[in-house]
Amino acid sequence: MIEWNPALAVHIPVIDEQHRLLAERANLLLHALSTSSPELITNTFGYFEAFIQDHFRTEEELLVKSGKIDSPYAQKHMAAHETFLCEFRTFRESLSSPDMNPAQVDAFSRWILAWYQAHIEHDDIRLGEFLRSPE
Template identity: 35%
Template sequence: MTFMPWTQALEVGIAEIDEQHRWLVEQTNALHDALQAGASRAQVGALLEGLMDYVINHFIAEENLFARLGYPEAEAHQAQHDLFNGQVMSLLDRHEAGEAVGADALELLKDWLVHHILKVDKAYVAHFRAHGLG
């Protein structure tokens, strides 16, 4: 069974954003599968770093849309992004220090992605559509 199945409920209806979210879910599942298969520390580290890089780029893409479309909740949304970046960086630091963080990373990713997409990201959809996106 897939650790975190992609469902229609996770779609915000904006193709660019949905594609990025789907990739994040797929990579979360790849991390899960790698851990289940006994991946090396180096492999886990590479997956975590790849996720972090992609998350940063995804956040930049969203934040650029906020600026372009004058999203009124941009500052609060960006604060959520900053918090998550800090949590993932902490996991990376712990991994680099030799700690096994795979299970923590999976739970953080799953909980955060579901909450963030279903609650925080869906909040901007109406604004984006009202300004011609979607």
């Protein structure tokens, strides 16, 4: 189970709220996978992907508004978003297959948990600092 807690705050309210909701949606996705219901899995993957794209768009819009979008850090951060989406879609394809197996679900569960922690604890806390810095 993925949990948001105040130690993960980036101190940008919209991002902190999205991170809290992201944990909820990831948990819904993990629950859907445990049901083995193809329709529920497909719908929940779509729901999660739409939300994560909105989250990434929010971060990128904040970078644009800050005037820092062209910095090497911002470019690296946005590239990490694309990497996540590619990996996520690969998992989505394999887990939407009738041949899905428990090992694949376990691999996805470990991957999404590790990504969530790393994304917030490292990438987005740094993003918050970067956006709040005067230069």
